[in-house]
Amino acid sequence: MTTHRDHTDTTTTDGPEPAATLTTPGFVDAHIHPDKTTWGSTWLSREPVSSLSDLIAADLAAQLSADEDVETRAFRILDQAVRNGTMAMRAHVDVSSELGLRNVHGVRAAAERLKGVLDVQIVAFPQFGMLTNPGTLDLMEQALGEGADHVGGIDPVGLEGDLEGHLGAIFSLAEKHGRDLDIHLHDQGPDALAQIREIARRTLAAGMRGRVTIAHGFAVCDTEEPDLPATLDAMAEAGVWLATCALGDSPVPTLDLMERHGVRVALGSDGIRDSWSPFGTGSMVDRAHLLGYRTGARTDAELERCLRLATTSGAELVGAEAVLGYEGPGSPDRVEFAVPDAARLVVERPAPLRVVRGGRTI
Template sequence: MPEATTGTAAHHDGAPAPGRVVAGGLVDAHIHPDKSNWGGPWMSRTAAAGLSEFIANDLATQRGYTRSVEERAYGLLSTALANGTLAMRAHVDVSSELGLRNVEGVRTAASRLAPWLTVQIVAFPQFGLLTNPGTLEVMAASLDAGADLVGGIDPLGLEGDVDAHLDAVFGLAERSGRDLDIHLHDGGEPGLAQIREIAACTVARGMQGRVTVSHAFALAEQSAPSLRETLDRVAEAGLWVTTCALGDDPVLDPELLEAHGVELALGSDGVRDSWTPFGTGSMVDRAHLFAYRTGAMTDAQLERAYRIASEQGGRLLGIPELSAPAAADAPTRLEFAGESLAQLVVDRPAPERVVRDGRTLAAR
């Protein structure tokens, strides 16, 4: 367990010490800790031609792990915490085959890091919902076993029935009083049409501000005829969107989303799992990748990348202390060696000090 000390590095007038930058705590808005091989031996990966093959590789990899979900997840979560992540939304696989074990493993790992790290768990039907009978019942049970949100996945591309999939996940969210976070990899006009349908369902069911579309690759296709109309529908419905800047995946344009009033947060997605050999557990590193891939150059653009990885994630998860810039003497803050927030995004350091609720995380 992390240990804590009390105190502050700020001067008596509240100014940060020379050569030190005070920043808000980081939030990983989309991560899959149950899939990770963090801390294990090198794992060679099999190339995949598309989403279905990636999913099949993932299931085979999970069947082959000899270390528990808790052990692997704890290694990744504790590394993220040491790098300044104070909250995360973890998408955790639930299926008729896996049952509740991944949710229980991640929840146990997260409990070992409380109250330093706040973890929201999404019950995620990675291996199908309509196409994998019994999964919806396991998802409902997971909400009593440590999951916080209902998840969904590509209603058209993987499930083949947009209306039935959305009825299932929105229905479960309504019955349980939980929020909803839907993976959507489908691109082009079919992807945009699904996003508009999610927005319409959100409004019809009075769930504005409580629904997230993860990845939303279709929103990155700026030549799509219906893109701007779709962004307006997203904003009207209060949908959140998350992006991860991973590999060759499309990355959403923060300026375009801001212009349409769309809320954006940033996550790591897969970290050292069957999907990718990459990932460090650092959201400063992820902010760097996001800034790089979106062409950030000015200080304001670099600072925006940090905000999307911190304050925006705090707002998505509903954590007030992580939803605003941190003052020099704030009870929850990160302290870095450096000159400016923009420099941090470029240099990608780990924080020298992690403070939450007035307590300092001891060096490990």
């Protein structure tokens, strides 16, 4: 990623640093759940939970009791993201027998209101189970014709209890409709690493190299696992992406290790002010800051890498031409900040001076 500094005044050599504007590519949120957010709405108090199943149950209850429709809530966080320089995102949107396709329709309607300034890919996401939730698999296929762009999956073993069945179903959907695949994987330990290697194997067998993403992938964050190097090599060979979100106390990948093995990584927000977490702002600068903090970034190069994962790396994942086409201060798609360099942007987290899309300040 290239950023550019534009000094706007001059000083003597003994004076302060010249005032400067840093120009960056647009930001990409590679993993967000806009259908769940309460951003700008009534505060949601969260009860203690002890497992993934508890979180999922609380999530469904919160969605069913929401006093605003999905489009209204999703639009607010999408608009907030745009104001903070996000130009593209991959949105994971719940599809289930309980919710039907209302979330897909709502997020797509919200995205259409921002067409031209925000590119939104929707992943049909079986949050509440697919094989274990009768009717959801059929709805997943229906969603691909009613606003969803890609196929999602979730913990084939930890949640569904059927590795072959779950992967077989989602890979079949992706192959049949020519869509990419993005799989939530919260499972950890040797069995989870084995799941990842199976995902990589299927990716190559299906001719989908570079078109499969593992979201969270907590298993690859444990550097003590003896099977980790082989798993990372399998991911790299198959071009399987890792989308990480630097969440709370959740594991984060060792970025140097990912680079050494050739695993491509992109950064996302995950849930913002939803039943899972009270945190999140819709700013990918904030998220880059959190990633730097969680991974112990110290050097300018390490901080700049965090910014890259929030911009051009994410753009490679989602194919965001507005971000990939960035050429510097005169680019028609750019974000400008009142900081002298990328490292301080990640540390200080300023709001943008301006966001320019298609040559127009928005």
